[in-house]
Amino acid sequence: MNPIIKAENLTFSYPGDEETGPVRALDGVSFEIPEGSFTAILGHNGSGKSTLAKLLCMVNFPDSGRLWVAGREITAEDAAEEDILAARRDVGMVFQNPDNQIVATIVEEDVAFGCENLGLPPAEIRRRVDEALADVGMTEFARRQTYNLSGGQKQRVAIAGTIAMDRRCVIFDESTAMLDPVGRREVMEIIERLNRKEGVTVLLITHHMNEAALADRILVMNGGKIYLEGTPEEVFGRPEAMWAAGLDVPQTTELAYKLQKACLDVPLTLFDPASCAKAVADAVTRAKAGAGKEARR
């Protein structure tokens, strides 16, 4: 599949202050994101995840390296203004703090905001807003005040705004971090549906390993570089590498790792607790049978 995003050797530094001097936030980052895929980005605070997200949405430009969005090289010296604009339309972002991204006082006006900036005809905006609100289960909140909503509802409104704009790729920068477990689950369900049903490319920056385990691929960042990359099975199948970078693995992986050390044969990459529990039970049964045979010898 064609990559919707291709990054080659991206570097980026912040100017910093007199004391620190320039702060290198990205250091030779290369990867490809296939269109329609679901990628999780992991890494501890300061590893460069948000900086990368801002380059991909063209909030900032890389100091060096090359970046393609939907086939257009936006870092090309002669990149046309309309290519940059098209790329900006294709990629959207949902941030961590739901209060920082609501711009209007009424829900449907907030969802319409991006479409209005695109200069779409009012009837088309109406249709898109209604559809987007239905997609995130917020239809009955259309005329409500935005400030009264819960955190999870605000994030759903923010997501409706990106759905209405018909984005090809949406980056969620810790968008579930400030939500309670119910809000987090609702938002994750919408993110998964957006990807699996609508074919929107999703980049999910998260600290929740169980969310990352849902992705097709995981990029792990460390010190402004890509530290590990692969399917959830490949990345979490190397828990020692994750721990070495100060990162977690799913709880099921941690449990399986400890059981393996105790000579129980439980796979590291059963992320669903029910499957993990069954594997543990089976391994215990096998071990008991083995011990029985040993004793009878």
Ligand code: ADP
């Ligand atoms: P993450 O999102 O993984 O926590 P960031 O991309 O926010 O990481 O930060 C990467 C590095 O860049 C960190 O060292 C951080 O301190 C630095 N940084 C981020 N934003 C700025 C800024 N506006 N000015 C200076 N340094 C920054």
Ligand code: MG
């Ligand atoms: Mg961040």
